[in-house]
Structure formats: structure tokens, C-alpha cells
Amino acid sequence: MAGSGPTALERFINGIIPENPVYRQLLGMCPTLAVTNGMKPALTMAGATAFVLICANVITSLIRNALKPHLRILVFTLTIATFVTIADRFLQAFMPAMSKVLGPYVPLIIVNCIIIARCEVCASKQAVGTALADALGCAIGFALGLSSIATVREILGTGCWMGMRILPEGWDNWGIMVLPPGAFLTLGLLLGLAEWFGAARKKAGRS
Amino acid sequence: MDHLVDILLIAVGAAFINNFVLHYFVGICPFIGVSRRVDQAFGMGLAVTFVVTIASFLAWVFTWFVTRPGAPVTAWVWHLFSPGSDAVLDLSILNYIIYIFVIASSVQFVEMYLKKFFPALFKAFGVYLPLITTNCAILFACLEIMKHVSGVRNPAEMWGLDQALTLAVFGGLGFALAITTMAGIREELDLCDIPEPLKGPGITLLTAGIMAMAFMGFTGVDRGLAAFLR
Amino acid sequence: MTEETGKTQGLLAQAWLILLLAGLFGSSLAAVEIVLGPKIRENKRNETFGQVPRLVPGGSARKSREVVLGGIRAIRVLSEEGKHLGWVLPASGQGFADKIELLVGLDRRAGKITGLYVLDQKETPGLGDYIKDEGRFRKYFRGQPAAEPLRVVKRKPRPGSGEIKAITGATISSTSVCRIVNDAVREFRAALEKRAAGEEKE
Numbered sequence: 113m114a115g116s117g118p119t120a121l122e123r124f125i126n127g128i129i130p131e132n133p134v135y136r137q138l139l140g141m142c143p144t145l146a147v148t149n150g151m152k153p154a155l156t157m158a159g160a161t162a163f164v165l166i167c168a169n170v171i172t173s174l175i176r177n178a179l180k181p182h183l184r185i186l187v188f189t190l191t192i193a194t195f196v197t198i199a200d201r202f203l204q205a206f207m208p209a210m211s212k213v214l215g216p217y218v219p220l221i222i223v224n225c226i227i228i229a230r231c232e233v234c235a236s237k238q239a240v241g242t243a244l245a246d247a248l249g250c251a252i253g254f255a256l257g258l259s260s261i262a263t264v265r266e267i268l269g270t271g272c273w274m275g276m277r278i279l280p281e282g283w284d285n286w287g288i289m290v291l292p293p294g295a296f297l298t299l300g301l302l303l304g305l306a307e308w309f310g311a312a313r314k315k316a317g318r319s
Numbered sequence: 320m321d322h323l324v325d326i327l328l329i330a331v332g333a334a335f336i337n338n339f340v341l342h343y344f345v346g347i348c349p350f351i352g353v354s355r356r357v358d359q360a361f362g363m364g365l366a367v368t369f370v371v372t373i374a375s376f377l378a379w380v381f382t383w384f385v386t387r388p389g390a391p392v393t394a395w396v397w398h399l400f401s402p403g404s405d406a407v408l409d410l411s412i413l414n415y416i417i418y419i420f421v422i423a424s425s426v427q428f429v430e431m432y433l434k435k436f437f438p439a440l441f442k443a444f445g446v447y448l449p450l451i452t453t454n455c456a457i458l459f460a461c462l463e464i465m466k467h468v469s470g471v472r473n474p475a476e477m478w479g480l481d482q483a484l485t486l487a488v489f490g491g492l493g494f495a496l497a498i499t500t501m502a503g504i505r506e507e508l509d510l511c512d513i514p515e516p517l518k519g520p521g522i523t524l525l526t527a528g529i530m531a532m533a534f535m536g537f538t539g540v541d542r543g544l545a546a547f548l549r
Numbered sequence: 550m551t552e553e554t555g556k557t558q559g560l561l562a563q564a565w566l567i568l569l570l571a572g573l574f575g576s577s578l579a580a581v582e583i584v585l586g587p588k589i590r591e592n593k594r595n596e597t598f599g600q601v602p603r604l605v606p607g608g609s610a611r612k613s614r615e616v617v618l619g620g621i622r623a624i625r626v627l628s629e630e631g632k633h634l635g636w637v638l639p640a641s642g643q644g645f646a647d648k649i650e651l652l653v654g655l656d657r658r659a660g661k662i663t664g665l666y667v668l669d670q671k672e673t674p675g676l677g678d679y680i681k682d683e684g685r686f687r688k689y690f691r692g693q694p695a696a697e698p699l700r701v702v703k704r705k706p707r708p709g710s711g712e713i714k715a716i717t718g719a720t721i722s723s724t725s726v727c728r729i730v731n732d733a734v735r736e737f738r739a740a741l742e743k744r745a746a747g748e749e750k751e
Binding site: 178204269285 | 567581596673675
């Protein structure tokens, strides 16, 4: 593709559904499975990841002309690790209960493939505006991915959504949903669903 | 004797009960990506074990001697600059940066080692070897060690190098166990009629869910072991 | 040849970038530590001290102090006026799944348990994790005598009889909590008696 690559708007929209980080690119699966047993942890994680993604993309884009191939991963990693530390401390200071629930998964944002992938593919090659749009799109896409899984797991597993009672009191909680197997099963089935929808749309588009 | 039991419990816990992949959800990307054939999967499992051991060793050393509150090296350097001070320095804010650099270096080291002594293996790994840097399992092991060194106030409860390395080695082996088992199952699944949308990551995750349920059966084994041995 | 010198030049050119970034990031991290550090430490303190008023009625989170008694860490609970009301004892041990961390409220002579709070647990959701529920489990600890070990029973216990009703389907979690409380209270009472008897410990 000649020119300077996809525009800012294209990057933004791509990140939300067409190239959704969770369902299409299959990146960042560790937090997707780990923190989606409730909506609140899922949204907090999505927020923290969004913060790191946006800051890392912006900084990388600002210094993109000074980057030489050899040490660029090093620079990305340093940047991401710094912002994750800031996000982690911020959570510990202002949302201590949530920080305890999220536990080690906040520092694991450092190795969340989404952020390094976006830095590599977009931010290191395009201007700040485009990088910012890309980060926002991916952040929204990631939040959508996490929320969809968290919704299923929380409603089936506790009868609540965002802590509010949704299902009637007589509902027998599917405890397995808030445990590790539930995470795998939910993501597996939702992925299958997403694939099926994608294939159906392609067929409809062709015929 | 009590200490040995402690080590055994950490080992059993890391490998089976709190399996890195099936309980803590770390190392999922290679778990799904590299589990198509048993020999590939086993190789990846061992490579990860190797890297996580080296990385955890370095992580423990840095945490113990440099970043934890009251760390010896930091205190000594501080005393060179301000001799009379009794301030307790806490550099734990640098932990994450140190760990990721330690991990990147460990992977580089393993890459160089393999390239020199096992070139065929190095070629077989291809791009997957540098990708071990972004394997959550390694950073997770470092974070667990950090939790038991920096995060504990009572010095008697802090993990020494032996406990840290036990977690690393057996956590890695647990990962190897999970990924190799998954590869074995997937090789069988290749012969089955899987619905189109579920092929690939879909069926792998569903299988992982069932494996996770199986591993849940290990809950309480360490409690039983502890009661039996103590 | 050109590639070699180019590589060296490139690396040298990179060095300034990395050093600049390291300096920038290092300073921002130091700033974060200075600004947020105190708040984080306060939050950690509140995790335990925040429970003091609920565990020992009338206790003040602000005035109570942590002490070490015979090698045991405990919180000496004071009222707002400075009167010694009781103790909050941290305790931990193996539960069904993983470690359980508790806070036990005791009266001044450690003769009665005034409350229980679960700080951290990883028991089975929907079964063992009801140990953190006041109505289903924790209320049975209030007012129990501390001199004798508590026992877990399956039918409804008489208040103050030293009996705790087990959670249906989570007997091991219930007995684990009981055992952790019994062990911690017994050791603490022994330490208190030793101090009262005048022996110097630490």
C-alpha cells in the first residue's frame, strides 16, 4: 500500500470490530480470561490498558523518527513498562479494592501483545494523530471484547451484572462460570460465534 | 524438614494446583499457537521452563538485593552518600522495568546459546523463540516472587532463592505439561469433524476449559500433603 | 564494512535516545512515588485498621496501634479517648483451596471473641467463599468465649457455646477458619499471660 498507510479514521474504526484485538487478532488473551469474571474488573482492566495503549502509542509516534530498527523493541518495552507502573500505582492509590481483585494482571499489561503490536504496526510509522486514533479504536475494541465475555460470565455465574441483580433470586448460580474453566469455555464459544457471524456476512456479501 | 515440605508444596502448587495456564491464564498465546504437534509443544514447554528459571533467578537477585525496602546493596550505596541517615529506601517502583529487561535478556541469552549449540533446534523454533519475551508466564513468575519478597513484611516469610527457583522450574514444567497434553489432544482432534467456526482457537479453548476442570480436581492436594507430612 | 560502521553509529545514536527516555521516565516514576506513595501506604494500613471499629465495638482506627507481643503482631485497640478496649489479631492458615487471611477481634483480656473479618481468601465461589459473609458464617464468632477452642457443628448452635455452624457444602473451609482462629487465639492468650506474669519477651 503506497503512501503513509491507513488514515486516522480508518485506524480508529478498524480497531473496534473489523480488527478487534480479542476476537479477530486473538491478542491479549491473558487478561481476557483472567479478569472477566465480573463487569467491574473487566472495565477497570480495559481502562488501564487503554491508558497504557494511548500513552505508549503517542510517545512512540513522537520519537518515531529517532528510532533505529535494532533497539526499537527495547524502547517500546521501556515506555510500556513505565506507563504500566504508573497505572498500577494509580489503581493502588485510588481504587485499592479493585487493585487487589485485579492483582498481578495489571503489571501483565506490559506483555499484552496488543500494545507492542500497535506500537510496531502503527505508532512507529505514522503521525501522532493517527497513532492516537489507532490506540483509541483498539482500546474500545478491547473493552468491547472484555465486556462481552464478562457479561456472559457474570450473569450466568452470579445472576448480577455490574453488581446489580438481573436474574431472579431462584436462579442457581453456574459457579463454574466465575472459575477458570468458565473463562475458557465462554471465550471458546464466543469466538466460534464471532467466526460464524463473520463467515455468514462474507457469504451474504458474495451472493 | 519443614522447609523441605514447604518447597514440595510450592512445587506441587505451581505445577498442578495453580497451573500457570489452566489456573492463572498466563502463557495462553503459545498455548493456543504452538500446540498443534506434540514435539513442537514439548520443545516450547522446555524452552519456556529454561527461560523462566533464568529470568526468575535474576529477578529474585535484583528484588532481594536492590529493590525491596531495606535492600542491602541500595542501603550500602545510600550510606556512601549520606552516612548518618537511617532512611529505609524502597525502590520497588522500578520492579516492573527491571523484570521486563531481565526477561528480554534471558531470552536473548537462550537464543544465543541455542544458536551456538543446538542450531537445528534454533531453526525449528523460528520466530517463536523471541516471542517468549511476551509470554505472560515468565513475567508472572517474576511477579509471584516479587509478591513473596517485597510484599511480605515479616522477613522470616520472605522467599529465599530456593523457593523462588522452585516456583519457576515447576511452574514452567506445569506449563510444559499443559501445552504437551493439549498438543496430544489436538493431534487427535485433527481426525475429527469439528464445526467450521470452532476450528483452531475455538476448539482449543473449549478443550482447555475441560482440562481446567480436570485440574480443578487437584484443589486441596497441597493441604492433604501438608497434613500428611507434618 | 559500511554496515559495521553504520551499525556502530546507529547504536551510538540510539544511546542518547535511551538515556533521555530513561531519565524522563525515571523522573516521572519518582514523581509518582512521591505523590502516590503516602496514599498507597495509607490504603494498606486501612485494610486492617479500617476494620477495627467493626471488630471491637467503640474502637478507633486512628488511635489504635500495632504492637508485637511475644513475637506476635497484633493491634492494640483504643477508643477515641485512649481507653484500651481490646485487640485485633491477624491470623492466617491453609484453607480448602489456598491461604486464608483473617482478622480476629478480642476483648481486653482476650477472653471473648468480638468479631471476625476475612481479609483474603481463594475458596470456591458460591460455597467456601461464604466464609466472608456476615449473615451466613461470621456472625457465629461474635461473643464466643476464647478460652476453649471453637468447634464446627452442622446443626444450629447455641449462642456463646463455642459452636460455629458450618456452611452447607463447605465444611472444610468452615473448619479451616475455625482452626486458624483457634490456633491464633491460643498463641496470643499464651503470650498475654506470659507478659502478665512479668516475663520479658522482646
